[in-house]
Amino acid sequence: MFRSFWAGLARINPISTHVAPVSDAGSRCLEDVGRLNIPVAELDAADLIxxxxxxxxxxxxxxxxxxxxxxxxxxxxxxxxxxxxxxxxxxxxxxxxxxxxxxxxxxxxxxxxxxxxxxxxxxxxxxxxxxxxxxxxxxxxxxxxxxxxxxxxxxxxxxxxxxxxxxxxxxxxxxxxxxxxxxxxxxxxxxxxxxxxxxxxxxxxxxxTKRARVADQYERLISLDPRNHRHMRAMGSHLLPRWFGSYEELEVQALRNAANTRDTWGAGGYTWVQFDAIALDEQACARLDIEYFLEGLRDIVQRMPDQKTINLLASYCAITVQNGFGLDDKADLVRSQIREAAQWLIRDHLTELHPLIWAHAANGFNNSVRVNSPERFAARGQRDALRAIGDLFREELRNGTDVTFTPSGLQLTSH
Structure with missing residues (x-):
């Protein structure tokens, strides 16, 4: 069922914000702090597809x-x-x-x-x-x-x-x-x-029932529409023990999906199947083949480098997977490595901010979440995104460096 109405992202407007230093905010004036400048994709009623x-x-x-x-x-x-x-x-x-x-x-x-x-x-x-x-x-x-x-x-x-x-x-x-x-x-x-x-x-x-042929059903769907990652993500969720599968089957089918969709996604087929599953389940996260997952992230970016995908992956690494931090030591080790991926995703590939994607990231990309006001929802996502990006560039900003995202890449400018 579809409950989270997507508000399209049409016009791009720049925003600029001060980010206060973390440890010495009282000892330095605001003028000494660098500025974070990033274009933000605005809501447009004509593009609520x-x-x-x-x-x-x-x-x-x-x-x-x-x-x-x-x-x-x-x-x-x-x-x-x-x-x-x-x-x-x-x-x-x-x-x-x-x-x-x-x-x-x-x-x-x-x-x-x-x-x-x-x-x-x-x-x-x-x-x-x-x-x-x-x-x-x-x-x-x-x-x-x-x-x-x-x-x-x-x-x-x-x-x-x-x-x-x-x-x-x-x-x-x-x-x-x-x-x-x-x-x-x-x-x-x-x-x-x-x-x-x-x-x-x-x-x-x-x-x-355990006899439900979940993997077969999803494999057929994915073969019909291999470019839509949502099918792979849904399969991974349904292969968790709480539904129809097991941790062993989740891993096997993620690897199988990577092999079946290699021409489209490279190793990304593994990453997409695990994407929502490891955000939902501590044991699934703890058991993840993190090196292959990260290889899949890079393959996804190589094949689909548009800004919606970059925002999706960056917000997932920075926010979604971190929501369960502290519940399981082994899972936390995996989460820490995924959080590091947000560094290169944002520094090397982000050129504009899509607030709605970041807002959905905080909810685990849960489609059952009702969004009564896309504008307020997006504003929350923008705050979360700026906080996450500000933390990433904490040292540069507190040293007075302006951090500017441009269509041609990241620019760091000292005062």
Missing amino acids: GRDMIERGRHLARQDRWAELSAEIQAADQARTTAPDGLPIADLLAFGARSDVVLAAEHALSDGGAIAEYDLLGGISELEGVKQDHPDDPMIALIVALAHIDLAWAWRGTALDAALPPLHRSRCAAHFDRAAAILPECRKALPDSPVVAAADCALLAGQR
Whole structure:
């Protein structure tokens, strides 16, 4: 489910800030302190691609323009187009199409209000009716299947299994079962569709058994869309012991993915699979092949040196992986080496700041985080980024050196 609407990054405006010395702030005047100058990518309402695509899907569904919606999803799926943060446009359109139904049910269930069963089933019944009206359209069938998966999660909520009411448990299972009944027709009609393969992976959550073929399902999805790192990251998370896998399988599949995607990512396929897993799990972090992970980081930068990717990797190394520091000695050793990678990422490759990426980094790039105000969210990310970058250049700044990021590289200027 998509909850963190991406605000695009369009105009670039420079900012300049003083960074106070750490140990002798009282003994030196502000004029003696260097300045940190870095262009910041601003929010632009015209470039909110992720949000616009969700609204586009919602609009077409509300207007009953289902054939047009289906065609747009299929075109985006075939072209593998993505929003700036890597979310596939086909997924965003499909979420918009079912969002009225899903969000209403989520609100009713989270509110705890006394709502009749008919009210909770009314929206999905209407979507089922649309599917019946378009019996030969696999994309519309996919929207209905994804709606059932979302509703299964709405019924499941965040309660522990033992505390889940029987009605919630049965409704969750029923929605997962209905999605599982629909998806084979989508798969048969569109065997090479990443959005359908991704739905198959989403369905795994309703099959919480060790027999679930998680790696096989994700391997198929990745083979269809190898340039989208989000699929690899999701596979790594689902291979943790808390879901379907084990630490041994996580390592094996990360290495296997690196081999399968070497032409696209070099060693980066290993890094992407481990990316979110080691941020979520102390033991996974402690067991990481850190040398190969860092080799993968460099290969990713070589193959995708755009500033969104550099900001993603730098914020991950500087903030995301450090959030669990102090919980495990072996994991902390790995974290320290990953934090060192932020040095060369920022010094050698960063030319502009993307605040939203840094804001998401603080939340572990968790898509379930609701972002009501992209502007405030971005402001928080900007503060975090400037603090992290300021710490990196602490000695230069307190010695009176101006640190300036330019399109051609970093410039250090003494007063």
